[in-house]
Amino acid sequence: MENHQKEKLFNKGFISITLINFVVYLVYYLLMVIIAVIAQDNLHATLGQAGLASGIYIIGTLLARLFMGKTLELIGRKKVLRYGSLFYLVTTIAYLFIPNMGVMYLVRLLNGFGYGTVSTATNAIVTAYIPKSRHGEGINYYGLSTSLAAAIGPFVGLVLLDKTDFKFIIFFSIVLILLTTIACLIFPVKDIEITKEHRALLSSWKLDSFIEKKVLFISSIGFLMGVSYSSVLSFLASYAEELNLTVYRSFFFVVYALIITFTRPLTGRIFDSYGENAVMYPSYIFLTAGLVVLSFSTTGWVFLLSGALIGLGYGTFMSNGQAVCLKTSDSHRIGISLSTYFIGLDLGLGIGPYLLGELRNFLSFQEVYLVAAVLPVLCIVLYGLFYQKSLNYFKVNEVK
Template sequence: MGELEKEVGEKRLETPDKLFNKGFIGMTVINFVVYLVYYLLMVIIAVIAQDQLHATLGQAGLASGIYIIGTLFARLLMGKKLESYGRKAVLRYGSVFYLLTTVAYLYVPSIGILYVVRLLNGFGYGTVSTATNAIVTAYIPKSRNGEGINYYGLSTSLAAAIGPFIGMVLLNLTNFYFIIGFSIVLITITTIASFLFPVKNIVLSAEHRKLIASWSLESFIEKKVLFITFIAFLMGFAYSSVLAFLSSYAQIIHLVPASSFFFVVYALVITATRPLSGRIFDTYGENYVIYPSYICLAIGLLLLSFTTSNWMLLLSGAFIGLGYGTFMSNGQAICLKKCEGHQIGVALSTYFIGLDLGLGIGPYLLGELRRVMTFQEIYRIASLLPVVCVILYALFYQSKISLPKLQEIKGEK
């Protein structure tokens, strides 16, 4: 354990107070490109499956969703093996695999082959993103975890807005092969960067190596973050209603032009507020950030269900950005607060499994409700989930350090 703590300490001491160091910036940029390609391909793959492979709507939906299955497998396996394989190796060879499986899109003669390529590409994406999420923590000063994770989370949020926008523009102006070529160029750059990037591995004790070598549930799932992971599942489930149905809903309420700016507003709001939310997290504790995120998401989804005009649609996007966007990064910061050292990889993997499951299962279950409900009713049901999160969080979550204790410590200093 002493070696482990020494290694972690050395990495923290490289940049004791400076947040925007080379390591932090480099890993954030790599993560941005990885997520950008993920979102770019996600919005076009169903269209391609139907237009070029003559797939049914159900088959096209499976082609999109099977990606998440590959991602979940990667998070489970790499979350467990990250430290034993080494962060450096997982990042580098995961990037190579992500690149090769993206090249494989150039040869998809049938819907069956597309399923295989999507599954493997999802595994590559999950591997690289699991590695970047753990590696970046070594470059964040411990006293600025909340602020650092929120800045890092901007790479994901901006990719979620810019990726779909680029994908739709390229789909209208070019063709599938040009889009894949563009994606290959981006991933090639990040793959080269991952080999040039100086990643340090954590030195594990014999006890930790024994745990990783076992196939017990504890080696795959970090129990300390199970509660916040379940909350992440509910939040992801609620947000999936936006990702899955916004375009169809906008057509029904005749607000298609405004809907194209929905995620732009979402991204702008997150960009403007995330640094502040990170400082609040570090200064006053997670409760002062997490509770508002639940409330904002509930307001945003409820407002979306009553939307009849452009300004209401964009305002709902702002609230949803404040809600889900703020929670996503600060939930990750809670995981860092709960765990240290060798636990970080498994903890973050566990957390993102919850988010991915919510985003993956939500569209299917809510889509089944669409048979008997209107979109407005679905969004009202989705708005109840953040309220459930408020209740569960208030009843069962215990912060490691309360505000009075924090003030006491500050007073002593």
């Protein structure tokens, strides 16, 4: 206990990279929640096309994570962070020049690649500043930057959508990314040293150089959770309009943020003290409950209650899934492990809007949210049956 207290978590490096990560994710979520509306209103896209405009961004992110997980350690985390932030800035500026849906898809794809590069770098860099005995707590505090961005970003995006226009929102985003880029150029990144053997493996085109097999299972669970939560990110604004609850749609994410802020430190300590199962199972249950409540919302307070439950569900899972990756990975493969995890999560967020948008042609919004609520239930079953078996499998093979 004494050693735990002596290891300082809130050091300068931890705080700095957490703030950088917050702004990177803030702009991502800010644009994600409005882009479908902009595509429909400004470019006359169908709901399915608008969903694809949201989702194709995540495909770009996925490609970045796939290649940057290994590149982080090969060319250094510092270079990936700095060049990635510059690319993120340039592709954000490109939103000012979108005449049709074809260009929209291209800009979204490239901007997603920029975001994926920077966020993959920050997710790996922060691990160097977290004491090993406080992985769960540290990742949960760091994850608070992501979860708060997931709440504040949509809130800011929807408020700006109501009060301003698309160009103003883009200029606002450019300023935020410019400040982040300057911070990335200044921040003193710790590159890790790798052995010749590890460098040879990372330089190859073997599957192991792109994917960490140890975290494939939790990454698959992340995919299902991402598909489920994408229903909220992509269609909440349209759903609130249908319910005549537009005044509450921005506050939905405020409630989400407040719940995460108050519960995140506690879930991190529970993870470190009692293990991942103590936080994972409740996260699946809360997300299911939140989506069911959302599907039956008719009044403002029920609508906001669903935001609290979804925050306890998806918000808790997102950072603790990351902590699971740290717990099971070797130090020289942390970058690849985290990129593998976020590939699953991002793929779910990317495919989800299109799949659920197409379902909307046959189902009501209420029914779409009920379909999304089934996925965390499936996660409970899969996690209960296979999580421990997957850990045991790799332990046995390591011994051999």
